[in-house]
Amino acid sequence: MTDVRQGTGALGERVAARWLLRHGWTIVAHRFRSGHRDLDLVARRGADVAFVEVKARRGLGFGDPVEAVGWRKRRELVRSAWVWIDRCGRPGEAYRFDVIGVLLTRSGARIRHVEHAFDVPARC
Template identity: 35%
Template sequence: MDIPATRALGRYGEQLACRYLSDAGFGILDRNWRCARGEIDIVAREDADLVVCEVKTRSGAQFGAPFEAVTRQKLRRLRRLAMLWLDALPPVERSGLSVLTIRIDVVSIVKRGTDTARITHLRGVQ
């Protein structure tokens, strides 16, 4: 798969993940947030949890499930990025965001050709 096709698949997966999370009752706070240290695909809220969501989309499972690409190193980076995201909020927004916990979720999407996408949502990945 060439790079533009890979990017298009990734954008499709992130849009699908946002719709899935919204339909499940999550509030989407931010998408594709970037800083010098990395990127968060989706920042959402579920009840009192701030949810940093990594989205992995593949066109097949020949190399394993997409969520298997989320390494311990990536999880550590996402935890640091969550704190940087909170620090970057204007004080007014930060004071209005009462968060009890920060959680890392992974939304794994497999989309083969014209088949319906298969979504797997892993909550609280350690």
């Protein structure tokens, strides 16, 4: 991955984290690693825990950032989330997957937060 792409991704994660904080969430993990996989952000608000995938773009040439989370990425997020739940989960928590798309422009950032972007499947 290039330094520019890494920089864009890191900036997008910071913007998304600040957005979540302003909306009452607490960031409990940033880049939680599980083998070669990771969760960009894990946020908690009350008994709700959101596993947040952040996609950042500097333009729409490759489509809306939110649309970049396909079935393979969802599968990896679910696997990492189960590891996080095993290590850090608490009884009574409700889990969900959110996607935050960050479009970075010269005038600022445009954020699209898709809550409950896909379902938490049962363990196999």
